[in-house]
Amino acid sequence: MEYRTLGRSGLKVSTLTLGTMTFGGTGPFAAVGKSDLSEASRIIDTCIDAGINLIDTANVYSNGLSEEIVGEALGGKRKNDVLIASKARMRIGNGPNDEGLSRHHLIRECERSLKRLKTDVIDIYFLHEWDGVTPLEETIAALDTLVSQGKIRYVGCSNYSGWQVMKALSISDSHHQPRFVTQQIHYTLEAREAEYELLPISVDQGLGVLVWSPLAGGLLSGKYRRDSPTAWLLGRPAVSSLVIGARNEAQLKDNLAAASLTLSLDERLRLDDVSRPPVLYPYWHQQFTAKNRFGPADLVLDRSDI
Template structure:
């Protein structure tokens, strides 16, 4: 297992993080997974045996049950692992039971600490943007939590690049401790983050945690061109996250993933994960699984090394079209691009 710095912090995290959205199976999360305490212990043991030191949860996963299960499983090894949780989504029916207000953040941080049986969170993520709360209020609260020792670091999740840049500017102006990372969706199938989020993170020294790096199983190799309309599959039920804009393009990518996988004698899922870990700025990929055998397979991706030609083949078949102003920059200003610019532009220049 490789360990990477999370942004410019001194914190080193495993290149694979175990996500716990499947823990609990309460409420809406039952459709994601129903891993009970015994199953969670098996999965955590599997992950730590392969070198995983980072575990990701959220207060709203299974209405808090995911945190409770993770806290119980990690109780005897808390000092040797890193735990991330999140705040923002509703945790009740009241008008102040959601968002990134000081009121909600402080209450939910204490609740997460109780459920996780810990005195601190290693990382606390603001779980989506809150345009109804002054950013100064939100960031002052996160700064306070770090200084009080309740959290060690904090970051953002699913924010726009302008949200991130505004937050960094507010921190600079008020001398607040800054966020160290972003958690985003980013795969070979969904490379939208390369337009703004990834260049901004590289430029500002933020780490990037990738959630759903297999696109909810879309890139596992299970779905092939001739199986797209099989009953009982997510294709037959309508796939919305991530959205599929071009099925033929998707299956072209899956064909390449399977071809590369066959050459290594591994699964397409391992290839998709390994490719994501080669991308500039990626600190860790958050993996989760309903079944132990899926997790075992995903964990093996940490040991898979793709060749330059294989990386390039996956990049080329999945390369997005340049949007404005990027096609104009490519055509007229590519002689003076910076390091962060090349996160997006490099493939187009080198092709």
């Protein structure tokens, strides 16, 4: 297993991360998976044996049951340097403060997640989605409190747009408060929109990228080849780890081999060519007028077809 530094932090994460949306299987998440504690324990043990050191969950997955199962399944395995990532933002009840990124909701949900996970600290805490109602200053200050209290170690965001990421980073920098070290995004060979803004921001601002659903929802079912798309993602700029899930231990073992697969240059170029996103404005204009002064972040978007 390869380990990569997560953004500008000193934290090393495995190139594959275990996603636990399949744990629990209550409510709408039952359609994703229904792994109980016994199955989840086998999945986690298989991952640890393969060298995976990051487990990703969220308070909204099966209404907290996923976190509970992770906490029970890990037990003393935390001593083996297994990292836990969790998230908050989504609605988890019927009350007016049961969603969002207010100080009230964020601190309360972090403390609830800690209890379910049976741990004193969450290694990476993600803002699960944008909240346009709560001032970002309030959200970042709440994260600062949680870091100061030793309840979380690193912070990140998920499913943000480019301007939202940059606004949050600006507030963190100006107030000397915790800065995102990572973002978790949707990015596949079939959906490369992240190359317009999110990957360039990651390169420029030093954010590590965790990719959710890297197999585009179909690879685990055997509909597509299990090699090329996953290996292609691991070669993209700023990508630190791919979050993979599995309905059972057998599915997981089928996909762990992706961590050691290497594509040839010809294979990579062919994949780039068939999946290249259209070059939108202002990128096509910059290609003609500014390419002599492109920096590393500008080069993430492939403009070779212009």
